[in-house]
Amino acid sequence: MALASMSEIFERMARNGQEFWEVVLADDMDERQVSREASMAKMLTTWQAMQDAADSYTGRKRSVSGLVGGDGMKMRQYTFRGCAMTGGYVSEVIAEALSMAESNACMRRIVAAPTAGACGVLPAVLLPLCKYEELTQHQLLEALYVAAGIGSVIAYKASIAGASGGCQAEIGSASAMAAAGLAYLQGGDDEQIVNAMAFALKNMLGLTCDPVCGLVEVPCIKRNSAGAVNAVTSAQMALAGICSAIAPDEVIDTMRRIGNALPACLKETSEGGLATTPSAQKVREKMDGEQ
DSSP states (O other): OOOHHHHHEEEEEEEHHHOHHHHHHHHHHHHHHHOOOHHHHHHHHHHHHHHHHHHHHHHHOTTTTTTSSHHEEEEEHHHHOOOSOHHHHHHHHHHHHHHHHHHHTTOOOOEEEOOGGGHHHHHHHHTTHHHHSSSOOOHHHHHHHHHHHHHHHHHSSSSSOHHOHIIIIIIHHHHHHHHHHHHHHTTTOHHHHHHHHHHHHHHHOOOBBBOOOOSTTHHHHHHHHHHHHHHHHHHHHHHHTOSSSSSSSHHHHHHHHHHSSSSGGGBBBSGGGGGGGGHHHHHHHHHHHOO
């Protein structure tokens, strides 16, 4: 049975005496008819794939369109030189998000979390954290289950697809997942976890999906870094004891309504927004001329 709401997760926690991540684990076991060990083994494979994608990034490869490539490395070098205005962790979050999203555009192996276009957000928040915190593998897997649970509810109640909900459904969902996972790893309680999710998603409401030339490159890659930093901000607010005035489930419902209200030109069709700017038209003309 799918996880239909945050309220349902809390009900299952109370009924079964489980933690947040355990409810999500149990749901996966039930849905796929697998053992606890098999479910966790698959989640470990997911985590390792994120690590591999980060470790193999060099910044030398460009996308087929030539629009993107190398920005993740520029950000890494800027951070390592000590130039960044943000602290070490947040600077690395930005760099990792750019690197991972570039890897997707360059047709390298990534983890859709929850989509390929938003693949940079969750790993960007979790991977650098391992350098600053002593985290066990099991803790990281638990955080991934927390994030997966958030994504599952959003997918059920609203959408994780840019074509139906705009970029709020992709980067917004990824940011909410990352915020919840980070709050969990920082010792947040269940209320703080869902408050982090609510903050992150609220901050992304209304974000349009307007990819230049229909490619998951511009502005998608830079939005991954924005979504990742938003996740960190949201988790910190929740951990400080700040509460969302709007219930988490209501935030998700609102995202669905906004997505339905967005015109088709702002939902992955490249017929509106940044995709129709003069700069974007020049890119399209150049690409058409090269075919």
